[in-house]
Amino acid sequence: MPLKEGDPVTIWIDIKRVYLVKLTKGKRLDTDKGFLTHDSIIGKEYGDTIKMSRGEALLLKPIPADIYTTFNRPSQVLYPKDVAYMIYISGIKPGDTIVEAGTGSGFLTISLAYAVGANGKIITYDIRQDMQDTAKFNASILNLIDRIEFKNKDIREGIDEKNVDAIFLDMPDPWNAVPRAYESLKSSSELIAFVPTVNQIEKTYLAMKNQGFIDVHAEELIMREYQVKENATRPKNIGVIHTGYIIRGRKSIKGTSL
Missing domain, CATH: 3.40.50.150 (Vaccinia Virus protein VP39)
Incomplete structure (x- = not known):
C-alpha cells in the first residue's frame, strides 16, 4: 500500500543511521550521508529503496525497537x-x-x-x-x-x-x-x-x-x-x-x- 502523509516510516541508511519519521509534506530529513524529502517518500511502499542526495536508503515499516x-x-x-x-x-x-x-x-x-x-x-x-x-x-x-x-x-x-x-x-x-x-x-x-x-x-x-x-x-x-x-x-x-x-x-x- 502506498505511503501517505501522516504515515510513520523508518528510514534505514546503515546500522548506525536509522531514522523514524512521520511523513509531512514539505519536510526533509538531513543526515551526514545526504538528505531526502518527505515528498519523495510519499507514494512509495515499505520495503522500497529511495535515492538520497548522496547514496540511498531503505523504507521500512516501523517496529517498537525503532523508537x-x-x-x-x-x-x-x-x-x-x-x-x-x-x-x-x-x-x-x-x-x-x-x-x-x-x-x-x-x-x-x-x-x-x-x-x-x-x-x-x-x-x-x-x-x-x-x-x-x-x-x-x-x-x-x-x-x-x-x-x-x-x-x-x-x-x-x-x-x-x-x-x-x-x-x-x-x-x-x-x-x-x-x-x-x-x-x-x-x-x-x-x-x-x-x-x-x-x-x-x-x-x-x-x-x-x-x-x-x-x-x-x-x-x-x-x-x-x-x-x-x-x-x-x-x-x-x-x-x-x-x-x-x-x-x-x-x-x-x-x-x-x-
Whole structure:
C-alpha cells in the first residue's frame, strides 16, 4: 500500500543511521550521508529503496525497537530487553486496559500501546507535565496517541481505574504505590516494577509480598551482542549489559500471600 502523509516510516541508511519519521509534506530529513524529502517518500511502499542526495536508503515499516534511534529521550528509558520480557510475562493482550507510572519519555508507554492493539487502552501517570508532553509527541509520530490516556497525577495518591489487566511501575519508590496497585488490579493479574538499584528490590519485593501478591520474583536480564566476522566471531567489547531489575507478582484472588 502506498505511503501517505501522516504515515510513520523508518528510514534505514546503515546500522548506525536509522531514522523514524512521520511523513509531512514539505519536510526533509538531513543526515551526514545526504538528505531526502518527505515528498519523495510519499507514494512509495515499505520495503522500497529511495535515492538520497548522496547514496540511498531503505523504507521500512516501523517496529517498537525503532523508537530508540531518534526519539526525544530527556529521561533514562527502559531498554528493549527489559520491555519485551515485562510485556511477555505480564500476559497482556489486544484489548486490555493497562495502567503505567511514570510516563517518562514514553518508550514503555509506546511499547504497551503496540501490545494492546487498537481496542486496548494505556493509562499512564506521571507527576511531570514536561515528561508527558515529550511522551505525547513521541507517541504521535507512530499514530498511537488514541490508545493512550495521559494523567498528570501522583499514582501513590490513588489510581482512578479499577479491574485493570496489568500495572507497570517505573518510578523511584514503587513500593509506595503497591497498595494502590493491588486495589486496582483484577484478581490474578500482574504487577511489574522496574528499578535501577539493588536496595530498591528488597523494599518493592517485600511490599508486594506483604500486600498479598503471590508468585513474586526479582530478576535481572543480561544480554550481549556478538560481533560476527569470518573466523573471528566473539562478543562485542561494548554493549548494554546491566540496565536494572524487574520485580513481578500476581494479585492473589483471596488476598493472601504464599
